[in-house]
Amino acid sequence: MRTLLILPAAIVLLATASAEAAPRRALLDDFATQAKAADPGFTGFSASRGETLFRTRFTGGKPETPACTACHTASPLKTGETRAGKPIEPMAASVTPDRYTDPKKVAKWFRRNCKSVLGRECTALEKGDFLTFMISQ
Amino acid sequence: MPTPHPPPAPSLPVWDLPTRLYHWLQAVLVASVLAIGFLAPEWWMGIHVWLGYGVAGLIVFRLVWGVFGSEYSRFTSFIFSPRQTWDHVRGLIRGRPPHSIGHNPLGAVMVFAMIATIAGIVATGLIALGGEENQGPLAGFVGFSVGDGAKEVHSILAIALLVMIGLHIFGVFAESWLGRESLIRTMISGRKRLPPGAALLNPRPARRRAATVATACAGTAIILIGALAGTVPASGLIAMPRQAAFQEECGECHEVYHPSLLPRASWLAMMAGLENHFGEDASLSPDTDQAIADYLAKYASESWDTEAANRLRVVDGAAPAQITATPFWKRKHGEIEKSVFETKPLRGRGNCAACHQDAGSGRFDDQMIAIPEPERPSL
Known part of the structure; x- marks a missing residue:
């Protein structure tokens, strides 16, 4: 009786997990290809480098947004807030499952926010590290 | 006696x-x-x-x-x-x-x-x-x-x-x-x-x-x-269709401001400079930018005869795209305590709908104003 209930639940869970995993995999593969092209010594993305990027205060960007944490809070699990006061869904993939599934959105926000915070586009390595960190959360 | x-x-x-x-x-x-x-x-x-x-x-x-x-x-x-x-x-x-x-x-x-x-x-x-x-x-x-x-x-x-x-x-x-x-x-x-001595009239x-x-x-x-x-529709308001791109792109970061709140020139200048949008990069893909700019130009304040459209048409020369910098906005909000703007639920001057319950329609009726009490910081 219990297996009868658990089985469909597990299927649904797996299905949704894979539905989100596929586009994320594709994104990371894409960033990896670019990273390898930029640096032949590239061996893979690192969640801890991603976390460092998330927490570092930069001076090259706009003074209003010196770090990712300025809007996203210090915890990827928490709801952030735009400077205009709108809530931002938590960055962690575990809390906001539909994050990092739309390549267009990911490209848009990396382009905008890297310029706002770092004052430049992020490298493929940085993007891959950042994504790896957020997916691990 | x-x-x-x-x-x-x-x-x-x-x-x-x-x-x-x-x-x-x-x-x-x-x-x-x-x-x-x-x-x-x-x-x-x-x-x-x-x-x-x-x-x-x-x-x-x-x-x-x-x-x-x-x-x-x-x-x-x-x-x-x-x-x-x-x-x-x-x-x-x-x-x-x-x-x-x-x-x-x-x-x-x-x-x-x-x-x-x-x-x-x-x-x-x-x-x-x-x-x-x-x-x-x-x-x-x-x-x-x-x-x-x-x-x-x-x-x-x-x-x-x-x-x-x-x-x-x-x-x-x-x-x-x-x-x-x-x-x-x-x-x-x-x-x-x-x-004394007044004769009584024959009052009607x-x-x-x-x-x-x-x-x-x-x-x-x-x-x-x-x-x-x-029953005759108000003369100052026109029919405006919703544009999904406008609602989504602008609404991701801030309140979706009614297009009637700024003149055409202000909107177009803003849409041409989204790389530095009030201190942030808010750039869009060129086609999305163009579509939203066209929409804003079409429904800018020149197309409306509401009080908000008429008053806010006069912008601040140094900040032509900032509604809160217009002389009318400043005059009307000058008496409101700073704390109201700085604390929740407003968190800034750009949150019109926090007080103007009909901000989304661009009407800004006097009766629709309700200034919320600022939330006290929890101890």
Whole structure:
């Protein structure tokens, strides 16, 4: 009786997990290809480098947004807030499952926010590290 | 030996009950509507308007009663020649004004002046309501600039009425003192002392049935015409379709501002400089940027005749895309405590909808303002 209930639940869970995993995999593969092209010594993305990027205060960007944490809070699990006061869904993939599934959105926000915070586009390595960190959360 | 009391002077019914009720009701309504108009914050406008309709209704009744009321309520009983008025003034200067049973000539002038002024205030109020606020029976017929002009006249007439009320009250006290009879009591009891030697007139009785029919007819006609006129859509507002890209892209970071809140040139300059959008990179793909810019240009303030569109069209030269930098915005929000803007739920000046419940429609009606209490920091 219990297996009868658990089985469909597990299927649904797996299905949704894979539905989100596929586009994320594709994104990371894409960033990896670019990273390898930029640096032949590239061996893979690192969640801890991603976390460092998330927490570092930069001076090259706009003074209003010196770090990712300025809007996203210090915890990827928490709801952030735009400077205009709108809530931002938590960055962690575990809390906001539909994050990092739309390549267009990911490209848009990396382009905008890297310029706002770092004052430049992020490298493929940085993007891959950042994504790896957020997916691990 | 005690002095004998003089025989009580005969008194005469002068002010009939409808006139007395009218007088005191109108006094209360006019005092309230003036107080709200001059002193209350914007969001009391709904009450101001309804009291104004009440004042208008009473004026209609008084006009009817001026024709069909009893002797001293009839307009024809207190129309005096310039000569009679001058004689009265001369008597006043000597401190011995001739006794009047009904209105004295100066009081009569004041009655007509106040009725005309109140009627003028009601009319200009309705024009301002329709033109500036896009509300009321004239919303479909009057544009903003006419409404704005009417509002000026409305304010000037209201000040004039205040002066008249002051003079009226002064006149009542002066005549009460000179004539040794309280006119306030007269307006309560309706009876006035008969001066010695004054011959009793043959007073005309009230024509109550005619007055009732006339009031009912006039009232019904006015309400019907008003309701019918009210069905005409407001002239300042146009139909605007929703654009998904505009809603989504702008709404991701901030409130979706109504396109009528800035002029075309401001929107286009903003959309051309999204890389530095109020201190952030908000750039879009070129085709999305173009689509939103086209939409904003089409529905910019030039396309609307609302109060917000007209007022905010005048932008700050240094920050032409910042609504909160416009002179009108600053003037209207200058008295609000800083803490209201800085604490939740506002968190900044750009959150219009936190107070303006109809911000999304671009109307910004006075009655739709509700400033929330700032949240206290939790200890």
